[in-house]
Amino acid sequence: MTHIRSYSPWKGPEPWLDTNPIGGVEIAQAMKETVEASACGKVILLGEHAVVYGRPALAVPVCGLRARVRAEPLPRGSGCWIEATDVGGEIGLATAPPEHPLAMAVRLALAHLGLPEPDLRLILRSELPIAGGLGSGAAVSAALIRAIFQWGGRPADPEVVSALVYEVEKRYHGTPSGIDNTVIAYERPIRFVRGQPPVFLSIARPFTLVIADSGVPSPTRETVAAVRAGWERDPERYERLFDAIAELVQEAERCLASGRIEDLGPLLDANHQVLGELGVSSPVLDHLTEIARKAGALGAKLTGGGRGGNIIALTRPEQAERVAQALRAAGARSAYRTEVV
Missing domain, CATH: 3.30.230.10 (Ribosomal Protein S5; domain 2)
Known part of the structure; x- marks a missing residue:
């Protein structure tokens, strides 16, 4: 690297x-x-x-x-x-x-x-x-x-x-x-x-993401402060959650380096679940990630501060438009694809 x-x-x-x-x-x-x-x-x-x-x-x-x-x-x-x-x-x-x-x-x-x-x-x-x-x-x-x-x-x-x-x-x-x-x-x-x-990052194979805007602003300062307050109340629990995210990141890096893009999907799902446990997801973000999976996404999660903002969904290139359409139909303000190389 x-x-x-x-x-x-x-x-x-x-x-x-x-x-x-x-x-x-x-x-x-x-x-x-x-x-x-x-x-x-x-x-x-x-x-x-x-x-x-x-x-x-x-x-x-x-x-x-x-x-x-x-x-x-x-x-x-x-x-x-x-x-x-x-x-x-x-x-x-x-x-x-x-x-x-x-x-x-x-x-x-x-x-x-x-x-x-x-x-x-x-x-x-x-x-x-x-x-x-x-x-x-x-x-x-x-x-x-x-x-x-x-x-x-x-x-x-x-x-x-x-x-x-x-x-x-x-x-x-x-x-x-x-x-x-x-x-x-x-x-x-x-x-x-x-x-x-x-x-x-070393990326052996390009991959496709669909990004969907929930239409709800993401209050990043508030979510960061809320996580900080939770960590101060119960540092042992929060450190375990942070460690769990770190393990997912490390495995994702190995997937990208080896070209195992399909294996990246479940890691996104797991990361979203842990972010929910940190209290930074929301019903609208959970709904959109679930819609993406049902439409054929390999995995989906919120991205950024949370409680609003965007989700990302990993898709096969040929399924990207189907996933984007499903997200728009489910209430996303917009949905678009991007290629990562």
């Missing part, structure tokens, strides 16, 4: 905060054409919640759903504007508060490149549901950062994008695990243990 350099709480130096001028002012002013950039979403395959307590988690990119940014030049003196109708309207970079996450992403990218505020309109559109466990916040930040890098005539190295997105994620989540920014910046599956460098 290949280790990934990832800037998260356990890292020391923060090189992304250094400026690295490249004659950037001249480049930015000279460029008068529109540029575009995008970033994928992500799902946690197995291991959510237990990952907070030192156990491993597996996460994969959702390349078919993306946040997209188009950067259009404005007349001199107009300043930089972020048009984000999907997530709150239009904001001006000069007047946005320091903690505004969209403005923060743009400012971090400009600081890294050594560029002043450009005369630019950043038009942001996202296909990723908000508060659904698909990394929508990290994807939006990554797309904005990549657009600024393109505007500045500089390649957006995944290591740097991951580091900058992580800084913004701290605004969203306080102490993020580092999973979202890493998977989304590199667009590759990873194995993640908090406090250790992530590693790229």
Whole structure:
């Protein structure tokens, strides 16, 4: 497995905060054409919640759903504007508060490149549901950062994008695990243990997931806090549950490495059951996972914080549309397939 350099709480130096001028002012002013950039979403395959307590988690990119940014030049003196109708309207970079996450992403990218505020309109559109466990916040930040890098005539190295997105994620989540920014910046599956460098997953055979949006927002802060409270009340029980999830993650990693994709299904089912015991499932998520199985999925589970958000279902490619249709008929707001390679 290949280790990934990832800037998260356990890292020391923060090189992304250094400026690295490249004659950037001249480049930015000279460029008068529109540029575009995008970033994928992500799902946690197995291991959510237990990952907070030192156990491993597996996460994969959702390349078919993306946040997209188009950067259009404005007349001199107009300043930089972020048009984000999907997530709150239009904001001006000069007047946005320091903690505004969209403005923060743009400012971090400009600081890294050594560029002043450009005369630019950043038009942001996202296909990723908000508060659904698909990394929508990290994807939006990554797309904005990549657009600024393109505007500045500089390649957006995944290591740097991951580091900058992580800084913004701290605004969203306080102490993020580092999973979202890493998977989304590199667009590759990873194995993640908090406090250790992530590693790229070895996947012997591609596989198909159907992702279904329950239509209920996932209150991640609340579910994380609820698990923490339960762990404080009964640490022995919760540690057993976290260990059970870790065993499932380790077996899933072996299945992926050996190409035993069919054997991954029961592991997803078992992980969902343990998450239910942790108190982070819900009747709607249990219902959707059961519908997926009855429609032919090899296994299904919630993904992300739980109590809402999305479920994932492992399917054979030829059964994916049947499973997606069954989930939509059962009340899912949307259902779509993605291939993991």
